[in-house]
Amino acid sequence: MKALILSCNTGGGHNSAAKAIAEEIHARGDEACVLDYLCLAGKGVSKLVEDGYVQIVKKTPLLFGLVYKLGMLISRITRKSPVYYINGRMAKYLDSYLKEHPADVLIMPHLYPAETVTYMKRKGMELPLTIAVMTDYTCIPFWEETDCDHYILPHEALRKSCIKKGIPNEKIQTFGIPVAKNCRLKISKEEARKKIGLDLNEKYFLTAGGSMGAGDFIELIKKLVSSTNVEKILAVCGNNRKAERKLKKVFKEESRVNVLGFTDQMPLYLRACDVVFTKPGGLTSTEAAVIGVPIIHTAPIPGCETVNRRFFMRAGMSWSAITLKGQINKGIRLMNDPEAQKKMIECQKKQIHGEAVEKIYEFIRLQCACNVEKIYLKEV
Secondary structure, eight states: OEEEEEEOSSSHHHHHHHHHHHHHHHHTTOEEEEEEGGGGGOHHHHHHHHHHHHHHHHHOHHHHHHHHHHHHHHHHHOSSOHHHHHHHTTHHHHHHHHHHSOOSEEEESSHHHHHHHHHHHHTTOOOOEEEEEOOSSSOOTTGGGOOOSEEEOSOGGGHHHHHHHTOOGGGEEOOOOOOOHHHHOOOOHHHHHHHHTOOTTSOEEEEEOTTSOHHHHHHHHHHHHHHOSSOEEEEEOTTOHHHHHHHHHHTTTOTTEEEEOOOTTHHHHHHHOSEEEEOOOHHHHHHHHHHTOOEEEOOOOTTHHHHHHHHHHHTTSOEEOSSHHHHHHHHHHHHTOHHHHHHHHHHHHHHOOSOHHHHHHHHHHHHHHHHHHHHHHHHO
């Protein structure tokens, strides 16, 4: 089986899901290629979309929320959105690529390539099996106007809303959001701490701020420092170099704060900490739940993150508050309440499992085999 996984750089979660699926496919002995499909039209196009998304999300999140709500309105009153037609312009590039690099299946953990594939299908262009993978705990605007062969949902609770929006029930599978193998490893908190050099007897807050503005991240840690006495704080900045530089400068004299840049050991840090502060992205929240770490959700980017937070809180998988002060107070309370931690982790285990990527692989493998059989019978 040869899989082409199409994503694009509007938030790290889509790419993380793409890499997790590719990792599983490779582990099973099949072929997989992850492609930023906007690069097919030129790296400049991909960079333009990525930079535009980052600037809107970090500098004007309320505008992003307004655009999201507008998208929901448009999806109710029109059959085809501007998003469909814009992504339809990518059809010629993807068609050309597939002719040179044939694949048995297209896997799309992002709406944009799914829109392109839908356009191609309606224009009669030849396509392999098409699989959409949703990475937020809601049916975001415009998924309903796509026409993929199958849709992988994060949770059974989303089935009704997806059907209501127009996605056929027979096309839906509720396997969950795929996470990488290192999130699914069975390793204790003590073992994780030994591997990354953390004290076995300390209490650790982990703050994941790669997608936050530098100012918001600094304010979170400042308030956490001033509100606690002995707990250590691990500040993971990810690819946010600006935040990393500023945090190292601001907290250079604070021994309780350890500022980290990008790390490929994030699952170990999650497993090693006692409480994590993170934005309610679909992928990061799922990774934390699979690992089993108490979560405090910080302020969401208006839109799908708002729904993600609500989903987790209602299921008892995270705590949050409207204000930063409230979030800090909830985090401290959770840190000092082992029973609440235990109950939250139990809720996470009940709602979210770590086998999603394995189920996705097995389903796709079976569908590809069925496609081969159909082609053979046609030829006969």
